Amino acid sequence: MAELAKTGLAMRTQLTAAGEIELSLQEVPVPSPGPGEVLIRVEAAPINPSDLGLLLGPADVSSAAVSGTAERPVVRLKVPERFMPALQARVGQALPVGNEGAGVVVAAGAGAEALLGKTVATLGRAMYAQYFCARSADCLVLDEGVTAAEGASAFVNPLTALGMVETMRSEGHKALVHTAAASNLGQMLNRLCQADGVPLVNIVRKPEQAELLRSQGARHVCVSSEPGFMGDLVEALAATGATIAFDAIGGGKLASQILTAMEAVANRAGGEYSRYGSTTHKQVYIYGGLDTGPTELTRGYGFAWGVGGWLLTPFLQKAGPERAAQLQARVAAEIKTTFASRYTGELSLVEALRPESLAAYNRRATGEKYLIAPQKGLASG
């Protein structure tokens, strides 16, 4: 193994008091792994929606102004003033980015030597960088024959999909609803639910997204833009028995429409009139904010309902380390099938800061996903 470099490039995002997001590449010292830690030479890190929220915030990508050099570009993006009050906590901090990724272990601290030379994936918050130091316990060792690119998305989407199914079961539901269901995550959830025999109702915006999911074996797909949507949704809920939904959209009326349709199914059984609505608990978890507007709840579904936020990290904490390890082992075993991710393009750290790249990955087009390859296009490693 060649001698390690002393410094490496790392992407930073900083919000200035003047209301600009400044993206840059900084040359930072390569850390030495302590006891139980490993140094990963990062080969691949995906750009997830959860990364974009930190990387770009609510900045206007069309305002991108580039300065710096070709090898160390600096990009500035304007943040509309109305968003600034909510962002005060991050002003002036040069924050690392990149929630997950994979690479090769190039150095190991005491007790972690077994990982030397292995290709591992990890969650890291700073993986848009050439090097990342992780606790060996947090690393998922990829099987022989699995590349870093194939293993780069082994945490966020796979564990989120598994977490939705686990949450469904632990809260006593037997089928689930997913919105924005043609997303990379949605397609993965569709595969997972088919593999595990869990009935899934997919909600998408456009007919072509419904076609895509059906071509991947989805049985229940409802198109929210179609006039018959509510009727279709009621039928799909009745057929599956779904009483819990995971919603990536957040704003608008969709969460409330789902609860309304669930209540209609619950009341089909008939029985005595109750002005408190059915006793069937109906739950919507909001885990994203594709629509940042207010959530409007009409509450025409009695009192046995809940709407709330859902995130992967609290789910994993609640599940406990043993269960989390079981879930991760399953991801590793099925990383080329159930939990495979496909990428639209691969970008070097420099390429990731080009205005046309920002525009491409910020579009968050259905099913599109980009990979950052931090070792790509560099003169030396």
Next chain:
Amino acid sequence: MAELAKTGLAMRTQLTAAGEIELSLQEVPVPSPGPGEVLIRVEAAPINPSDLGLLLGPADVSSAAVSGTAERPVVRLKVPERFMPALQARVGQALPVGNEGAGVVVAAGAGAEALLGKTVATLGRAMYAQYFCARSADCLVLDEGVTAAEGASAFVNPLTALGMVETMRSEGHKALVHTAAASNLGQMLNRLCQADGVPLVNIVRKPEQAELLRSQGARHVCVSSEPGFMGDLVEALAATGATIAFDAIGGGKLASQILTAMEAVANRAGGEYSRYGSTTHKQVYIYGGLDTGPTELTRGYGFAWGVGGWLLTPFLQKAGPERAAQLQARVAAEIKTTFASRYTGELSLVEALRPESLAAYNRRATGEKYLIAPQKGLASG
């Protein structure tokens, strides 16, 4: 004990297909208590907001048209057409009313003889009536010296107030917020929280309601109509540490404002910026619908939050019979202090159907509460 009457009067509410709520008094057979049951001669039954929802529904009280006789009046109220679709399940059913009440046990089935002659309170769904047959296990025996009128509200408000505090504790919170806090229930919760040393943030609409609560010892009262409301609320939440709220209003922005203020307090501690918001779970339970409009959630409080319906009956089912019995025993012991109810007026069954009475109790003015006295004004018992 005099011989029992064969029939007794009972109030009924019926929604007609033509869109009218029809209120009447029907002469129904007096039931014979079976094994383990008792027959209660109902002396007092309160008109709770939860009763009005069934009794009047969304009918327009100003449209009251009276027919029938002086002793058997029939009142018809128009229901605005937009509410009819949601009410289809009750069309054509003459429904009994009156969720709770108290009276004297005048007959007892096998195994329930010990209750004969006792004054008892119970939950009943049909207590706007001269007689009600209850399981003896569901009866709360009132102490000597407690009248039926004093014990009539021993279930709904006391157990709701206790249920709020229990829910707060079981979900890991240490203080709570209550809206519409000058209501009869709110005043009771204020007394309960003082007795138990639970910090309480009261939210009211008007300054005079704040004065009323403060005169009863409330320490934290915020007036939602005042310009400094959000600042006051943040300070009260910071002082108490409240991260759970019970909201009687439902519609509008108040639930979301409470979550926003809780998040502001959670972020005061500082620490690293997270675009997912604080990790402090913030909860609002909606248990009423004084504002029937949509609930608007701005979601500017990260992902650690929940909004949902809350009702007494599911709470009691979850708490289990043993805990429920402990709570009821406490209510009986403190029925003249912590859990005392005061009434604005006492109405006979006939008086309760007068248009001016309907208008009075339907106003739901703060702290006003009426009692129905089913034995009042009748020629014979």
